[in-house]
Amino acid sequence: MSQTTTYLAEHVKALKPSGIRRFFDLAAGMKGVISLGVGEPDFVTSWNLREAAITSLEQGYTSYTANAGLMELREEIAGYMQKQFSVSYDPESEIIVTVGASQAIDIAFRAILNPGDEVIIVEPCFVSYAPLVTMAGGVPIHVQTLKENDFKILPSQLEEVMTERTKAIMLCSPNNPTGTMLNKAELEKIAEIAVRHDLLVLSDEIYAELVYDEPYTSLASIEGMRERTILLNGFSKGFAMTGWRLGFVCAPEEITQGMLKIHQYAIMCASTMAQYAGLEGLKNGRENVEEMRKSYRQRRNFIVQSLNEMGLTCHNPGGAFYAFPSIESTGLSSEEFAEELLKAEKVAVVPGNAFGESGEGHIRCSYATSLTQLQEAMKRIRRFIDNL
Known part of the structure; x- marks a missing residue:
């Protein structure tokens, strides 16, 4: 062990690197790779948005804004939340503009968790949830959803892991990596549990704009949930602004003001x-x-049909831009499948176990790439399977 290593905090040494990044790094050194691994839109930020940023620079708006963000932006966010999701927030005290939704998640955990508090994390899930809970002094409690239920959490699963230390539930709908979206009736069942056990719910709604088959319901709009929901959102996915790092959080004043300190x-x-x-x-x-x-x-529609036709069973995701097919029929593990596919056919996907143990036996395929690229990728994956 080097001297430098001994300076690291124990909880940092224990953190595992992101399973997504490893495959990005492998693919980066290869030519001709079609990447279905990137979790960002393939659209460029719209010109009028870019022009607004350029104009702000030209006009000399280069100073700090208020800590919570431009008041005009917070007012627009409040109007947006009311119009799109039927939830009302005070732009003065209940909205913070953050550096992406990821920062909002980080400061939310740091604001609410005491050492040893437990957070129920619904898997498969975005890779940062559990590490951020740990770094905030909390204890992540993983609940694995099942492909037989289209990766939807069952109320009974939440009840089974409740303890006196349970402080919050972490949800993402539509979900990364599965694309699963919870409808209003399903959210109401979760809300009933949260109210009965007096829990907070962190609701990651970053993909709320990208839903396909039924209207989106924000958890905070469910009766009894506004006062116990920390709603996390941003501009990265719906507005194709990943590199701008712009997010926001809406929550009751006590919570947002605590987050604002951090x-x-x-x-x-x-x-x-x-x-x-x-x-x-x-x-x-x-x-x-x-x-x-x-x-x-x-x-x-194209990628789900293609995957099912080649024998990689895939449920129909209600939102986001990910398909999460099972590769169990190939006899390979998630990592074996992803590595061998990349080597043989130069298609990059993310192994499902990067998103938690319940993701094993699956891969995440992002369809945030052109239809032409998707068509070629599906041909390559089919050929890979045929040659196994």
């Missing part, structure tokens, strides 16, 4: 020019969001 010391404020771009997106970006949604729906 945000003040750690970040100060989100990028000023990114905030002006986000403001333009909320004001005049709806047509572009709808264009992306329609394109993703077409791609989803």
